[in-house]
Amino acid sequence: MSGHILLYLSGCICFACPPGAEAQQARTQRLRGDGTDSAYVKAYDREITGRIYLSQKYTSIQVPATSLTPSFRYRPNTTLNLGAGATYRSFSLNLAYGFPGLNGDGSERGKTRYLDLQAHLYGRKVVTDLFGQFYKGYYVSPKDFITGHPGYYIRPDIRVRMVGGSAYYVFNHKRFSYRAGLIQNEWQTRSAGTFLLGGDVYYGVLNSDSTFIPAEIAGRFPQGSLKRMRFINMGPGGGYAYTFVYKRKWFAMGSLTVNLPVDFVKAEAHTGNKNTVSISPNFMARLALGYNSRRWIYSATLVNGIVTADGAFKEGMYRISTGNYRLTVARRFSLNRRSRKAIQPVDKVLSVPKEITE
Numbered sequence: 001m002s003g004h005i006l007l008y009l010s011g012c013i014c015f016a017c018p019p020g021a022e023a024q025q026a027r028t029q030r031l032r033g034d035g036t037d038s039a040y041v042k043a044y045d046r047e048i049t050g051r052i053y054l055s056q057k058y059t060s061i062q063v064p065a066t067s068l069t070p071s072f073r074y075r076p077n078t079t080l081n082l083g084a085g086a087t088y089r090s091f092s093l094n095l096a097y098g099f100p101g102l103n104g105d106g107s108e109r110g111k112t113r114y115l116d117l118q119a120h121l122y123g124r125k126v127v128t129d130l131f132g133q134f135y136k137g138y139y140v141s142p143k144d145f146i147t148g149h150p151g152y153y154i155r156p157d158i159r160v161r162m163v164g165g166s167a168y169y170v171f172n173h174k175r176f177s178y179r180a181g182l183i184q185n186e187w188q189t190r191s192a193g194t195f196l197l198g199g200d201v202y203y204g205v206l207n208s209d210s211t212f213i214p215a216e217i218a219g220r221f222p223q224g225s226l227k228r229m230r231f232i233n234m235g236p237g238g239g240y241a242y243t244f245v246y247k248r249k250w251f252a253m254g255s256l257t258v259n260l261p262v263d264f265v266k267a268e269a270h271t272g273n274k275n276t277v278s279i280s281p282n283f284m285a286r287l288a289l290g291y292n293s294r295r296w297i298y299s300a301t302l303v304n305g306i307v308t309a310d311g312a313f314k315e316g317m318y319r320i321s322t323g324n325y326r327l328t329v330a331r332r333f334s335l336n337r338r339s340r341k342a343i344q345p346v347d348k349v350l351s352v353p354k355e356i357t358e
Helices: 002-016 021-029 178-182 337-342 344-357
Strands: 041-043 048-063 072-075 081-088 091-097 113-122 126-141 154-170 186-188 192-207 226-246 250-259 262-269 272-279 282-292 296-310 317-333
Touching: 048 091, 048 113, 048 126, 048 154, 113 178, 126 192, 126 296, 154 226, 154 250, 154 296, 154 317, 178 186, 178 226, 178 250, 178 282, 178 296, 192 250, 192 296, 192 317, 226 282, 226 296, 262 296, 337 344
Parallel strands: none
Antiparallel strands: 041 186, 048 072, 048 081, 048 317, 072 126, 081 091, 113 126, 126 154, 154 192, 192 226, 226 250, 226 262, 250 282, 262 272, 282 296, 296 317
């Protein structure tokens, strides 16, 4: 009889505490207030992350090849910049300048005037990229591409204007962090990946004072008389991101999204105008390598977006590449009581969006 009672009590205990319940409880306890798993991601958004960095932005144009001439690229002569910045919670401020000692003469590549606006917003669940590209003055790459013009062929009249952006949902936001590799206010301590789903929208204009293709080789291209091209594309996309972590502190992060938008193009040429509608893919790649610890972070990063536009003269796809290379040294600083009191106005401003959504 006593044996039956013991068996019954054992069954009740197993029912009340099924296998894995203790592990589930431990996992629940390690979830932070924002839902992140602290065993994978350690957040320091209530500390100030300061940084110094070297960076270079660019917006280049790849012109499609023909059976007579290989593809070439219009590149801008942008500067290598030395900058400093800080991140607190969801707000970052970075200031950089291209000091003469970092860039040399650069006259063989001509002069580029540009305003390059890039905002990469790494939210917990959504990553958003916004672009405003305004460039004038390019050179032809590779070097010595046009016969009779040794060195770089300079086109001071080539202009690019492009605005747009993308937004993607991060499915595994509890265990994967873009912030750890790219803005340094978090620390990814274990390897993790995530699928991404979202969309892009872009509007752009490519134009020149004469013909978009250099006059010396314009006859080899079906769009040889092209002087201006406008496009707008929008559509859905998806992708994947993964961070590999070695011994908690060394990391390598890679992310790629592929977008399949509907592309509306209007080409204006000296021989007449043409319109086309097609589907041409866009891409966004992010790479980060480095060392991350409780205080110090060293990283090399690249954010590169490719927007494509299908030519109206059946010449193929133009690829507009926009991005930013960066080498960063960063450190996290804890705030004492006096500092927290001084920064309260910033806390109130940054808390407004959360209050609205709630």
